[in-house]
Amino acid sequence: MLIENNPTGTTLQLTLQQRDDWVKYISLAADYDFYHTWHYHAMATNGRPILFVYCEANSFIAMPLLERAIQDTPYYDLHCVYGYSGPVSNLKFTDMSDSLKENFLSAFSAFLYKGSYVSVFSRLHPFFDQNILLQKTDGIYGNGKTVAINLQQSIEEQRKQYRQTTRDSIKKCRKFGYVAVEATAQEDIAAFTKLYQSNMNRISATDFYLFTEEYFTKLVQATEFDCRLILVYSNDDLVCGSIIMCTKGIIEGHLIATNANYLKNSPAKFLVDEISELGRKLKMKYYHLGGGLGFKEDSLFEWKLGFSNMVLDYYSWRFVANKAVYNQLVEKSGNQIHTDVDFFPLYRMIPQ
Template identity: 30%
Template sequence: MAEAAVLKPDDRAWADTLSRVRHDVYHRPEYARLDAGSSIAFRYAEAGRVLLLPLLLRPVPDTDLHDAVSPYGYPGPVSNASSEGFFERAWQAFKDLLCTRGVVTAFVRLHPLLPVPTRPLAGAGTLVRHGETVSIDLTLTAEQMWSQTHRSHRNQINKARRAGVTVVFDDWSRYDEWIDTYHATMRRVGATSFYFFSRPYFQTLQSTLEDKVHLAVALSPSGEVLGGNLFFSYGGIMHTHLQATRDGDVRHADKLLYDEVRAWGRAAGATVYHLGGGVGGAADSLFRYKAAFSPGRQDFHTWRVITDPRAYDKLAGTPTPEALEGRFPPYR
């Protein structure tokens, strides 16, 4: 017998469902609470098979409606099922249930390392491939990972070490100084307001995720903070959440940080270190920079769903391929 439900973070069914499926830190209820908005998860169960998808509900201005969006990161659907028929039924239930709750659309960022069948996703909505992300296989030896690193990166990592740059882990007394560095980096690169996470956000991130979040800080020989890598490690999967270096000469501290973090992860028993991709999934300079650390590649998709077609028509008109594949939802 099938059952579809919307869960709140304090609902025991959220944690119980995660105990039955492979998942990541992005699927944890405590992570969902970090983002502004009303945190929920869609759960679908059928004959011992389950699916869970975390979401944030946002009010649609000047209406009593909402739309749904993934929390920041890669909190795409996770499941212990493999049958495409299961996912077809789950996504129909997803659309029906959200529609009854006044949700017009859903925008979902899929997890590159925890894929689900794509055909049912495309049948229920619009699946957009943005590009590739980069990952490092931490089951390799240190020598194998080093040999997969591009020669220019290896040279600069060695230069950083010869210059006396060191990396320390989980020295949270350096957290505030690194946060200042992060904000300065966002100003330097002209980042949008979305990426200017507040100091309370960073503090809540650490206190909420506890041993699932770590800080690697690169120090000059005199003890100055040159940069840092804030990363997640959970269930064998690691992600760089945010990395930043200060203005000026950082003596290749950025590349040394990635090298030291992957060594930390391998020693801690993690199996994969996900670096992410370029801006918006593009094969840009940021992607090429990450790609020089490893040949590991995965596709990155987003999924766009109209859950209430009548309400959507009133807000944005008849859906077109351009509207469904571009900025979504278009009424935002």
């Protein structure tokens, strides 16, 4: 743990070795999701996890990130885990004083300078008002929309929002006798892994998304957050399944997969409806379905809109800490600074 004092407060730089401290700060946050946890960061394979913490009086702001070396340079950059992370605090960002926000940004800027970090990329959480903290940095980027189901309304009110096609598919699955069950056995995790990987291969997903049985096992067996594997069966056939995370009132529909032989019956719609009922039993407030592929308003986004009219703005934080070096790296990569391509940092993009 690296501790630094400055005129206004204290900064901590936690690594995975400081598990207890990481867990403590995240658990004390007014809002957080499983994406912020030590356990989820310990599973990351694409960077060295760190938790930057700024403390002042009885308040703190923490930012989990992954550090990567920039090849053939003395520099580094920071990005985030797969999912919605961004900063958290023991205060709501809507209640935070301007001085605390400014002091955090000043301390974070000093941390970036000292660590030779060129840029920072973090997907922000659609529920947490993190923009309020970061809006003066010029790094806020509007990425699109995500869809959520409000579980605080009655199930009848919820289902009134379903599109007719969604309603029909769910009714058809019930008629066929589909059953949703919660699974924890290793054979169930193995079966879901096989189903998920076949889905990813079918859509030619990149290697990053080809999660292994070990990965899913670590998620399902985690103690730091409430992960559940929900599977849908037709007799003995595994029809579809989803890994969901339940954290502080929010269900995240983390990953979902469907048996290609049953796609025509849209069993994933039945699964979402069943999970929304489970969420109520677990006292969850929202079921976050997420956005489209690459957060575009595509067919996946339209599919999710078939369940709810609750649409959230989704942002990412794309901050250039060292503009001169950033520009040099982009030029060296063969890319153009002024491009319309949705990619950050640009120096890591393979030129088209």
